[in-house]
Amino acid sequence: MQHWPFPPFFRDARPADVVTPADAIVFTTGGDTRHGVLEQFDPQAQRAVLMPPEGTAAVTLPFAAIKSIQLMPPIPLAADTDLTVRYQAAGGHEVNTTSRPFTVQFIDGENLRGETKGFVKTRQGLFFYLTTDAVHCVRIFIPTTALRSYQVGGLLGQHLIQSNLVSADTVQLALTEQERRRQGPSANGEPIRSPAQLAGQITQIGSFVPVRLGDLLINQGLVSNDQMRDALTLMQRGNKHLLGNILVEMGALSRAQLTEVVAQQFSIPMVALDGFVVQPEVLRLVPKEYAVEHQVLPLLVSDKSLVVAVESPVDADYLDELRFSAQKQVVPVIANPDELAARITVEYSKVGMDRTDLSIEEELRQLSQRLTASDTSPGHPDLQRQVSDNDSLVVRLVNKTILDAQARGASDIHIEAYPEEQPTLIRLRVDGDLTEYMRIPFVLRAALLSRIKIMANLDISEHRLPQDGKIDFSRFGHTKLELRVAVLPTTNGLEDIVMRLLASSEPIPLAKLGMDGALVEQLQQMVHRSYGLILVCGPTGSGKTTTLHSLLAEVNHPDTKIWTAEDPIEITHHGLRQIQMHPRIGLTFATAMRAFLRADPDVIMVGEMRDSETAHIAIEASLTGHMVMSTLHTNSAPESVIRMLDMGLDPFNFADALVGVLSQRLARRLCPDCKQPYTPDADELQQIATDYAAGTGLAPESLLAPWRSRFVPAGASDWVLYRAQGCNHCDHTGYKGRVGIYELMAASPSIKKLIQTRAPVDQLFEAATAQGMLRLLQYGLLKVLEGVTDQRSVRGACS
Numbered sequence: 001m002q003h004w005p006f007p008p009f010f011r012d013a014r015p016a017d018v019v020t021p022a023d024a025i026v027f028t029t030g031g032d033t034r035h036g037v038l039e040q041f042d043p044q045a046q047r048a049v050l051m052p053p054e055g056t057a058a059v060t061l062p063f064a065a066i067k068s069i070q071l072m073p074p075i076p077l078a079a080d081t082d083l084t085v086r087y088q089a090a091g092g093h094e095v096n097t098t099s100r101p102f103t104v105q106f107i108d109g110e111n112l113r114g115e116t117k118g119f120v121k122t123r124q125g126l127f128f129y130l131t132t133d134a135v136h137c138v139r140i141f142i143p144t145t146a147l148r149s150y151q152v153g154g155l156l157g158q159h160l161i162q163s164n165l166v167s168a169d170t171v172q173l174a175l176t177e178q179e180r181r182r183q184g185p186s187a188n189g190e191p192i193r194s195p196a197q198l199a200g201q202i203t204q205i206g207s208f209v210p211v212r213l214g215d216l217l218i219n220q221g222l223v224s225n226d227q228m229r230d231a232l233t234l235m236q237r238g239n240k241h242l243l244g245n246i247l248v249e250m251g252a253l254s255r256a257q258l259t260e261v262v263a264q265q266f267s268i269p270m271v272a273l274d275g276f277v278v279q280p281e282v283l284r285l286v287p288k289e290y291a292v293e294h295q296v297l298p299l300l301v302s303d304k305s306l307v308v309a310v311e312s313p314v315d316a317d318y319l320d321e322l323r324f325s326a327q328k329q330v331v332p333v334i335a336n337p338d339e340l341a342a343r344i345t346v347e348y349s350k351v352g353m354d355r356t357d358l359s360i361e362e363e364l365r366q367l368s369q370r371l372t373a374s375d376t377s378p379g380h381p382d383l384q385r386q387v388s389d390n391d392s393l394v395v396r397l398v399n400k401t402i403l404d405a406q407a408r409g410a411s412d413i414h415i416e417a418y419p420e421e422q423p424t425l426i427r428l429r430v431d432g433d434l435t436e437y438m439r440i441p442f443v444l445r446a447a448l449l450s451r452i453k454i455m456a457n458l459d460i461s462e463h464r465l466p467q468d469g470k471i472d473f474s475r476f477g478h479t480k481l482e483l484r485v486a487v488l489p490t491t492n493g494l495e496d497i498v499m500r501l502l503a504s505s506e507p508i509p510l511a512k513l514g515m516d517g518a519l520v521e522q523l524q525q526m527v528h529r530s531y532g533l534i535l536v537c538g539p540t541g542s543g544k545t546t547t548l549h550s551l552l553a554e555v556n557h558p559d560t561k562i563w564t565a566e567d568p569i570e571i572t573h574h575g576l577r578q579i580q581m582h583p584r585i586g587l588t589f590a591t592a593m594r595a596f597l598r599a600d601p602d603v604i605m606v607g608e609m610r611d612s613e614t615a616h617i618a619i620e621a622s623l624t625g626h627m628v629m630s631t632l633h634t635n636s637a638p639e640s641v642i643r644m645l646d647m648g649l650d651p652f653n654f655a656d657a658l659v660g661v662l663s664q665r666l667a668r669r670l671c672p673d674c675k676q677p678y679t680p681d682a683d684e685l686q687q688i689a690t691d692y693a694a695g696t697g698l699a700p701e702s703l704l705a706p707w708r709s710r711f712v713p714a715g716a717s718d719w720v721l722y723r724a725q726g727c728n729h730c731d732h733t734g735y736k737g738r739v740g741i742y743e744l745m746a747a748s749p750s751i752k753k754l755i756q757t758r759a760p761v762d763q764l765f766e767a768a769t770a771q772g773m774l775r776l777l778q779y780g781l782l783k784v785l786e787g788v789t790d791q792r793s794v795r796g797a798c799s
Helices: 081-089 156-162 168-183 195-205 213-220 225-236 243-250 255-265 288-294 318-326 337-354 360-373 381-388 392-407 442-455 517-527 544-555 589-596 612-623 637-646 651-657 682-693 701-711 749-756 761-770 776-785 791-798
Strands: 010-012 023-028 033-042 047-051 059-062 066-079 100-106 111-121 125-131 136-143 147-152 296-301 305-310 329-334 410-416 424-430 433-440 467-472 482-489 495-502 532-537 562-566 576-580 603-606 627-632 658-670 676-678 721-723 735-746
Touching: 023 047, 033 059, 033 066, 081 225, 100 125, 111 136, 111 147, 125 147, 195 296, 225 243, 288 296, 288 318, 288 337, 296 337, 305 318, 305 337, 318 329, 392 410, 392 424, 392 433, 392 442, 392 495, 410 442, 424 442, 433 442, 442 467, 442 482, 442 495, 517 532, 517 544, 517 658, 517 735, 532 544, 532 612, 532 637, 532 651, 544 562, 544 603, 544 627, 544 658, 562 589, 589 603, 589 612, 603 612, 612 627, 612 651, 627 637, 637 651, 637 658, 637 735, 637 761, 651 658, 651 749, 658 749, 658 776, 658 791, 682 701, 682 776, 701 776, 735 761, 735 776, 735 791, 749 761, 776 791
Parallel strands: 305 329, 532 627, 532 658, 562 576, 562 603, 603 627
Antiparallel strands: 010 066, 023 033, 023 066, 033 047, 047 059, 066 136, 100 111, 100 147, 111 125, 125 136, 296 305, 410 424, 410 495, 424 433, 467 482, 482 495, 658 735, 676 721
C-alpha cells in the first residue's frame, strides 16, 4: 500500500510475488464501522478511498471523519538486520526490534492497548503495528484529529497507578500536557516575534540535549528504511559525512521540513528575528568567529540561561562548547536560515563599530596589569570571579594555542603549572627544540586545564592520577587535527598537560625525504621483495613512522593487501587497512599480528617491536611469505640486531628473515632565507674529515680532495659552508624544518653469518661499513658539506 510505512528497522517478510488486496476496516468518528478494500491512502491530502465489498461506488473519507484504519489480514514482519547493523556502525542508537507495550487514548475517551513492533509518528497521524503473534502484526493508522495521547514502552503511568503512587486522573493530565508539549510552543505555525513572548515560553522549553539526526528521523518515520539504507551506503563510501545533508540531497526531505519537525518534536519555538533587538552585552557572550562558523545568534540572557537562535539543533554538539564558555544553560530556538545569516552579519558589524575587539595577548596583558595593581588578599578572589565570568577568553586561548602550534609545525604543546601566583608556562616543541610560547596569569590556570580536559573527555575532578585522552579538534575549529593528551600530576597538587599533534597527513615519497639517490634505490629494492623483515630504528620523534609509511606507499598497489597495527594512527592513505591499538581491552601489537596472519596479508606493518611475543610472530610472518616492517627504539642499525636477539629470537631464523635495518635521526635544517655563508678554515675541514674517518680505516687526508670536487662548485675559489643567522621566516632561530640523517645496514650474506654467530656490535659495524654503509655521523657531515645543515645540529642529533 503506497504511503503506508513499515516500522523502523523492519521489513515485509512476505514473498515478493505475493500480492494481496489491502482489505481494511475503517472506524469512523461517528461510530460506524466500514469494510472494504483500501484503494487509496493519501496522508498529504488527508483522505482515504474505500471500495465496499458489494461493488458499489468507492467512498472517499477525509481523515477528519476517521477514527482509525486497520489493514487485514495480519502480515509477517522480520527485523531488517542489515540496516540495523549498518545504522549502529554509523553511530546510531541501539535498535530495539522486540515488541513493546503501547497505549493510545482517543479524543472520544476510548483507549487502545496492546503490543507493537514499533511506530511511526507523522503530522497526519500515528502508525502502529499491533502484534498478533511472534511474527505477524495488524497495521493500524490513527489520524491526528482523532488522537489525544499515546505512549510506547514501559507505560510509566500504568506502573505509577498500580503502585498507588498517583491517581489515574493525574496520569491523564500528564499525558495531555505531554501531547501539548509535543505540539510545540509555536505549533499554530506562527513564529514568536518579540522578546517578551519568547521569555514567556522559555520555562516550557526546558534544557536541551543535542540529538542525532538519524535517531530522530528513523524513530519518527520521516524517512523510509530504504532511504536510510541508501544514505548509509553513501556515508560508508566516504563521499559524505553528515546524514542530514545526504538525505536532503537525495530528496528524502527538505531542510524546511526537518526544521519544522524538530521544532514540534522537542517543543522548540520558531522565532522571527525582525522583532528582536539584541543588546551588545548579550552579543559578547558569543564570539563573532563562533557565531559565524556555527550560525548562532544570542537573543536573551538571564542569570541561568542563554537563548540562542540556530538553524537547526540536531547534531548540535557545538552547543556544549557554548554552554561551557558562557557558563549558562543554553536554550536554542529556531530561525529562518537566510534571515539568521543576515542578522548575524549585521549585529556583529555593529559590535565592531561600538568597540575595538581586544586580541588574546592584549586581554592577557590587561589582566596581568590588574593582578599587579591588586592589593586584595592572597588568591585575588575578585579577579578569580572576573575570570570565571569571562571563560570565552579561555576557550579562545586554547584554540589559538593549538592553531598556532600547528602553523609553526610544532609536534608537542607543553602546559606547565607552577605553584602559588606564578604564571603558567606554555612551550612548543618545534623542530625538536622547546621554545616558550606564552605565559598565562595564574588565575586562568584552573580554567585552562579544565577546558583541555573537557575537550579530551577526561575527568576534571581527578587531580591525583595521570590521565590520557584525545582531542578531535575538528569539533572546535575548521582544522582536521587530532591531539593526544597526557595529564600528569605534579607537586603542590598541580597538573601539567602535554599535547602531541597528530595531523592526519599523506605519506611522503621516499625521494622527497631528503635521502640520497643511492639510499632511495637500495630501500626500494628491499621493500619490493616478496618476504622478509625491515626495521626502522631511532629515538622517539626521529621520523620512523614517516619513513615506514613512505615505504608502504612504494608497495601500496591494488594487487597488494597491506595491514598496519599502530598506536596512534598518524598517517593515512587509501588502500591501507589500519588498526588502532587499545591495550586496555587487550588489542595489543601481538594480538593484531596474530589476527593479521589469518587475514591474507601481503605486507604487515607493526608500529613497534615492544615485546618478545610480537617479535616472534613478526619473524614467523616474514618467513612464511610476508613482508613485515616495524620500528625499534635503538641507537644504531647494528644495535637493533643485538636488541632483537636479546628478545629471545632464534639467530638463524632472524638472520634468514632480516632484509635490512635503517637507523635515522632528524637534524635541524638551516633556514634557506637567512643562512649565512662562510669559508671554513683548514682546522675545521680537518676536524670534519677526522670525525668522518674515525673507526673506518680511512685516512682523513684522503677525503678532502674528492670532497672538493664534489662539494665546491666549479669555478669557486674555496669551500663554502653555512651557519644559522635568524629572520622573520624562522622566528629568528636560524632553522626551518628538519633533515633526515640515515644509516642503512643491508642484510648481506656476511651480515647474516655474523647474526647467526651472535657477533658483537663492533663486528657488525665493521662488516656493514666494509660493504658501504654510512654511519649516522658520516651521513650528517655530508649534509653539512652540502650546506643543508650545520655541525652543531648534526652532532647534537647523532650524540
